[in-house]
Amino acid sequence: MENGKFLKFEEKLLDNLCNIAQKRNYIKQDLYSKYDVKRGLRDQDGRGVLVGLTEIGDVHSYILDENEMVPVPGxxxxxxxxxxxxxxxxxxxxxxxxxxxxxxxxxxxxxxxxxxxxxxxxxxxxxxxxxxxxxxxxxxxxxxxxxxxxxxxxxxxxxxxxxxxxxxxxxxxxxxxxxxxxxxxxxxxxxxxxxxxxxxxxxxxxxxxxxxxxxxxxxxxxxxxxxxxxxxxxxxxxxxxxxxxxxxxxxxxxxxxxxxxxxxxxxxxxxxxxxxxxxxRHGGANIKVIQMIEDIKANVGNWEDDEELTNYLSKILSKDTFDKSGLIYGVGHAIYSISDPRALILKDYAGKLASEKGLSKEYNLYASIERLAPPLVIAKNNLGSKVVCANVDFYSGFVYKMLNIxxxxxxxxxxxxxxxxxxxxxxxxxxNSGKIIRPAYKSVAPRQQYIPINQRNCAK
Incomplete structure (x- = not known):
């Protein structure tokens, strides 16, 4: 097959196969609730499913009071x-x-x-x-x-x-x-x-x-x-x-x-x-923070004006600007609520480097966003009494940028x-030579009878 003809054939076939793959791999979302599936290995309240023990690291962000999660400083x-x-x-x-x-x-x-x-x-x-x-x-x-x-x-x-x-x-x-x-x-x-x-x-x-x-x-x-x-x-x-x-x-x-x-x-x-x-979703979040901050710097005239900054953050949350994801990157964490201890430490020392680099104004912009964004996120997402905070990614990208990395x-x-x-x-x-880690997945596919190849219909 000539190269030009093959490219057209390839493009058409891949589009068709992609549609089939998407359709045949979709699982009805209500089935996850029906079978009590811990999506992301997390309970409904956000707590991780206990799957192992470790002595290496410990992340602490809440206490249990009469079986209710009460946020505490991270x-x-x-x-x-x-x-x-x-x-x-x-x-x-x-x-x-x-x-x-x-x-x-x-x-x-x-x-x-x-x-x-x-x-x-x-x-x-x-x-x-x-x-x-x-x-x-x-x-x-x-x-x-x-x-x-x-x-x-x-x-x-x-x-x-x-x-x-x-x-x-x-x-x-x-x-x-x-x-x-x-x-x-x-x-x-x-x-x-x-x-x-x-x-x-x-x-x-x-x-x-x-x-x-x-x-x-x-x-x-x-x-x-x-x-x-x-x-x-x-x-x-x-x-x-x-x-x-x-x-x-x-x-x-x-x-x-x-x-x-x-x-x-x-x-x-x-x-x-x-x-x-x-x-x-894991290691690249600080890159999105840097991109977001650059967008804010380009579109907010007075970085020290809380009202103007708040209005623009609201537009980010409403998917009207930046990448239209509706996310204020660097604010919120799967574990921490009141505070991320890593962010608090890094923020303090980032301020010192910003002063050395002549970037105190930009550092103050970060601090203002950290102060203004959490209540906006809570209000926009109807989180009620939930608390959100800046995470370590919020300041780490700024630190790397100041280091010319x-x-x-x-x-x-x-x-x-x-x-x-x-x-x-x-x-x-x-x-500790544990067993091979193998969590369960429940099959929800309907039973099928084998069909001879000359009796099959085209995939749709």
Whole structure:
């Protein structure tokens, strides 16, 4: 078949097959209620269905009073430690925290000074990619999406591992530590390849500096001049800490448990988690916040006028402007109601960086939206007594923007942080050697009698 004729045939056939697929895969929505299906593994009141136990992370946002959910200020704990206390500890000491938090998540306790120094040294020695890996796996096939490039690179590292299928704790731990150390280089190199081959920009490939923290190395390798301020490095390190873990029920960590339960290798597990995080409902929300803020800046004349700002936010909610989704991105969370502790911490330090960068006016715009949007969201959606708050995505994109981190790297930065949590959850699943995770799906398809091929009607 000639190419032109085939393209027309292909287009017509795919349109028809798409219509058939949509029609034959639709399930009547009332059946979910009839069979009490926990869609999204959540109860009607929004509580997650209990499917496992973990000691790694704990998200707390309500108390039960006579079996009714009563919202309380959000709490996030890593291995039982309040994240506010952890942040206060390393910030007060004026040192980086991500490596310490990684140790805590993986091993269940805070390291001594000597243990932390040994651990940091180990990670530093794992930071160099295999010989020619950057050239052969990243530069020769630059991806238009950094998350896909990262996932592909993780799967490729399987081929460089002498014992990739060994699921003993010692081997899995070493694999996870190497991935934690390598993620910054892979992400930055994937971006540099994208920027050069798809954006016609100059190509910069800087080797990681073993004397720097993981957060510092991201900025060091990303920037052509390899320069950054102490406050920039501190804030990126803080963002990594706040994104490192969020309990076993978040989508990508749950994926880590699910895929680990099959007995597969570490590289397949982490690639699966990356695929989960890439989804805009999970890891890409801060990109939508940035896009929304840019739209607001372009359409609101006086950012300090509460009435004008409120009117425009109302238009966003009414699907009259921006992307017409009816969402104020960064406001509301599946778990937190009164407050997201990560957002509160990041907001405070974002203000300091905004002052350093001369962006206090824009920071104040974020603060005004955080103050004005929740009551609008509640009123628009008839939520009654429900409370909503700004979540961590509301400020994280602003932080990355102030750090001159390209928007294409926002979700990959999330992955650099969350690999620590994923590694901890993988090890926890193996140690407790549970059953393969297999929830039930009820078939509601009607019974059918087989029809010989020459008696069948065309699909409609």
């Amino acid at each position: 709490r996030l704990r890593y291995r039982g430690y309040d994240v506010n206390d952890l942040v206060r500890g390393f910030m007060t000491d004026k040192r980086f925290g991500f490596e310490e938090i990684t140790y805590l998540l993986l091993f269940g306790g805070l390291p001594t000074k000597g243990e932390l120094e040994e651990f940091v040294s180990l990670l530093a020695n794992y930071q160099r990619l295999p010989e020619e890996f950057a050239r052969d796996m990243i530069l020769k096939a630059p991806s238009k999406d950094i998350m896909n490039g990262l996932a592909r690179s993780v799967l490729a590292l399987y081929s460089y591992d002498d014992n990739p299928e060994d699921t003993s704790i010692r081997n899995v731990l070493q694999q996870c530590l190497k991935l934690i150390a390598l993620f910054p280089s892979i992400v930055v190199y994937c971006f540099q390849a994208f920027s050069h081959y798809h954006g016609n920009k100059s190509l910069y490939i800087h080797s990681p500096n073993p004397q720097l923290s993981l957060a510092e190395n991201i900025l060091y390798m990303l920037r052509p001049d390899m320069q950054y301020t102490p406050l920039e490095a501190d804030l990126l390190d803080l963002a990594l800490v706040l994104h490192a873990e969020h309990g076993g029920g978040n989508n990508s960590s749950f994926v880590t448990h699910v895929v680990t339960s099959t007995g597969t290798d570490t590289y397949s597990v982490i690639a699966s988690a990356l695929g989960s995080l890439k989804g805009p 390209p928007v294409e790297m926002f979700t990959p930065i999330f992955a650099i942080a969350r690999i620590s949590g994923w590694g901890a959850h993988r090890i926890e699943e193996i140690v």
